[in-house]
Amino acid sequence: MQAYRFNSFGSLDELQVREEPDPQPQRGEVLVRVHAVSLNFRDIAILRGRYPRKAVPGLIPVSDAAGEVVAVGEGVAAFKVGDRVISAFHPRWFGGEMPSTIQSDSYGAESDGWLCELKAISQEAVVRLPDALSYEEGSTLPCAGLTAWTALAGPTPIRAGHSVLVLGSGGVSLFALQLARAVGAQVIATTSSAAKVDQLKALGAAEVVNYADDPQWGKAVRALTGGRGVDRVVEVGGPGTIAQSLRAVALGGEIASIGFLSTENPGIDFFQLKGSGASFRNITVGDRAGLLEFTRAVAATGLKPVIDRVFAFDEAREAFSHLESGAHLGKVVIRVVR
Numbered sequence: 001m002q003a004y005r006f007n008s009f010g011s012l013d014e015l016q017v018r019e020e021p022d023p024q025p026q027r028g029e030v031l032v033r034v035h036a037v038s039l040n041f042r043d044i045a046i047l048r049g050r051y052p053r054k055a056v057p058g059l060i061p062v063s064d065a066a067g068e069v070v071a072v073g074e075g076v077a078a079f080k081v082g083d084r085v086i087s088a089f090h091p092r093w094f095g096g097e098m099p100s101t102i103q104s105d106s107y108g109a110e111s112d113g114w115l116c117e118l119k120a121i122s123q124e125a126v127v128r129l130p131d132a133l134s135y136e137e138g139s140t141l142p143c144a145g146l147t148a149w150t151a152l153a154g155p156t157p158i159r160a161g162h163s164v165l166v167l168g169s170g171g172v173s174l175f176a177l178q179l180a181r182a183v184g185a186q187v188i189a190t191t192s193s194a195a196k197v198d199q200l201k202a203l204g205a206a207e208v209v210n211y212a213d214d215p216q217w218g219k220a221v222r223a224l225t226g227g228r229g230v231d232r233v234v235e236v237g238g239p240g241t242i243a244q245s246l247r248a249v250a251l252g253g254e255i256a257s258i259g260f261l262s263t264e265n266p267g268i269d270f271f272q273l274k275g276s277g278a279s280f281r282n283i284t285v286g287d288r289a290g291l292l293e294f295t296r297a298v299a300a301t302g303l304k305p306v307i308d309r310v311f312a313f314d315e316a317r318e319a320f321s322h323l324e325s326g327a328h329l330g331k332v333v334i335r336v337v338r
C-alpha cells in the first residue's frame with residue numbers, strides 16, 4: 001500500500017509518499033480500505049510546531065477518515081466485509097473519563113494516522129458511516145463534526161430559542177452552525193472575509209460580523225442579541241479571541257473552549273472572566289459514545305457536511321497548503337482511492 005509520512009516537521013516538502021507492506025488485521029481488528037480523509041487545523045499545527053501537545057515526526061498524519069471494511073480479524077462481530085465506516089478521533093475513549101492513553105493514541109502526533117490506503121484497526125475504533133453520506137462527506141465527521149456536536153449537545157443542550165456564536169468559517173464552526181440551525185437555534189457568525197458573508201447566510205447564519213473590520217466584534221455580537229449576549233460561544237480562536245467572546249456571551253451562557261487559531265496571546269482579565277457570569281467548558285473532541293449519538297443526529301436531520309474542496313491522493317501537499325491559506329469554507333478533503 002501507499003502511505004504518506006512526515007519525515008520531519010516544518011516543511012510540507014517533508015510530507016512524502018512511500019510504498020509499505022499491506023497491514024493484516026489481528027484478532028479484534030478490521031482492515032479498512034481508506035476512501036477519503038479530511039484535514040483539520042491540528043494537522044497544520046503539528047506541521048508548524050504549534051500543536052500544544054507532544055508530536056513526533058515519522059508518522060502517518062491525519063486523524064479523520066472514511067473507508068470500507070475489506071477484511072476482518074478473528075473474533076470481529078461488530079463489522080463485516082463491505083461495511084462503510086469512519087474513524088473515531090480518540091480510538092480508545094469510549095465514554096466516561098478520558099483514558100490515560102489519550103495522548104499516546106493521538107493520530108499523526110504520537111501514533112500512525114489515516115493518510116494511507118489501508119489501515120488495520122480495532123473494531124472499537126471505528127463506527128458506521130451514515131448511509132446518506134459519501135465517503136468524502138463521512139471523512140469530515142470524526143474531529144470537526146464531533147467537536148461541534150460536543151460543544152452544542154451537552155451538558156446543557158442547545159435548543160430552539162437559544163443563540164450560538166461561531167467564529168470564522170472553518171470546519172468546526174460550520175458544523176456548529178448547521179447543528180444549531182437543525183435544532184432551531186439562532187446563529188451569529190464571524191468571518192474575516194467579505195466574500196464569505198453570503199455563503200454563511202445561505203447556510204443559515206442570521207447575522208455575520210466581520211472580525212477583521214471590527215476589533216470590538218464581541219460588543220457588536222452582543223448588540224445583535226438586544227444586549228443579552230449569546231447562550232453559547234463555539235470558541236475556536238483561543239488566546240486572541242477570548243476577550244471578545246467574553247463580551248459576547250450572556251450571563252449564564254457558556255464558552256465552549258475548543259481552539260487556538262489566533263496567534264496573539266494578550267492574557268485573560270480575571271474580572272472580565274468572572275463578570276461575564278458565563279461558564280467555561282474545555283472540549284477535547286468527544287468520545288465514541290458521542291460519535292455514535294452525533295452520527296445518529298446526522299442521519300436523522302439529513303445534515304450534509306460542507307466540503308470546500310476535494311484533492312486527489314497525489315495532491316496531499318496542496319490540500320495541506322489550501323487549509324493553511326484559510327481560503328476554505330468548511331472542510332478540505334483528500335480522496336485516497338484512485
Ligand SMILES: NC(=O)c1ccc[n+]([C@@H]2O[C@H](COP(=O)([O-])OP(=O)(O)OC[C@H]3O[C@@H](n4cnc5c(N)ncnc54)[C@H](OP(=O)(O)O)[C@@H]3O)[C@@H](O)[C@H]2O)c1
Nearest residue numbers: 041168169170171172191192258259260261262283284285
Ligand atoms: N479542543 C478540541 O476538541 C478541538 C477539536 C477540533 C478543533 N480544535 C481546534 O479548533 C480550531 C478550529 O479548527 P478547524 O479545523 O475548524 O479550523 P479551520 O477549518 O482551519 O478554520 C480556519 C478558519 O478559522 C477562521 N479563523 C482563523 N483565525 C481566526 C481568528 N483569529 N479568529 C476567528 N476566526 C479565525 C478563518 O475563517 P474566516 O476566513 O471566515 O475568517 C479560517 O478560515 C483549531 O485551533 C483546532 O486546533 C480543537
